[in-house]
Amino acid sequence: xxxxxxxxxxxxxxxxxxxxxxxxxxxxxxxxxxxxxxxxxxxxxxxxxxxxxxxxxxxxxxxxxxxxxxxx
Numbered sequence: 709x710x711x712x713x714x715x716x717x718x719x720x721x722x723x724x725x726x727x728x729x730x731x732x733x734x735x736x737x738x739x740x741x742x743x744x745x746x747x748x749x750x751x752x753x754x755x756x757x758x759x760x761x762x763x764x765x766x767x768x769x770x771x772x773x774x775x776x777x778x779x780x
Contacts, residue, residue: 714735729768
């Protein structure tokens, strides 16, 4: 879901001629849903997050930030 949302947002931003080098994104980590019974490691979550961002956010974007929330 995160990839779909970020891809849509990036497409809209590009359509509005926003300067990507001046753009900072605050997004979430890619984590399994509450009903998922599989336990993933922090490394699994980091890799999934990295690949999602790599596929959906232009490398021209100035920065990507996270709020830790309830994660350790």
